[in-house]
Amino acid sequence: MKNKIEAIRKEKGILQEEFAKAMGVSRQTISSLENGRYNPSILLAHKIATFFERTIEEVFVFEEE
Numbered sequence: 001m002k003n004k005i006e007a008i009r010k011e012k013g014i015l016q017e018e019f020a021k022a023m024g025v026s027r028q029t030i031s032s033l034e035n036g037r038y039n040p041s042i043l044l045a046h047k048i049a050t051f052f053e054r055t056i057e058e059v060f061v062f063e064e065e
Contacts, residue, residue, distance in 0.1 A: 002061040006034040008052050023047060 032038035
């Protein structure tokens, strides 16, 4: 699943470390999310979208395989 986390995070001037702390995960988890190597739980996806004041659909791009 693709996402716009990195673009939104950079747009808001937030470092990976700061974002990871706010989400309660490691910086490595944020890096993996941004690089598409990790798909978050629905709870984490909701937390991320809420943090950015966006909908889940605005942050995550669902593609049928």
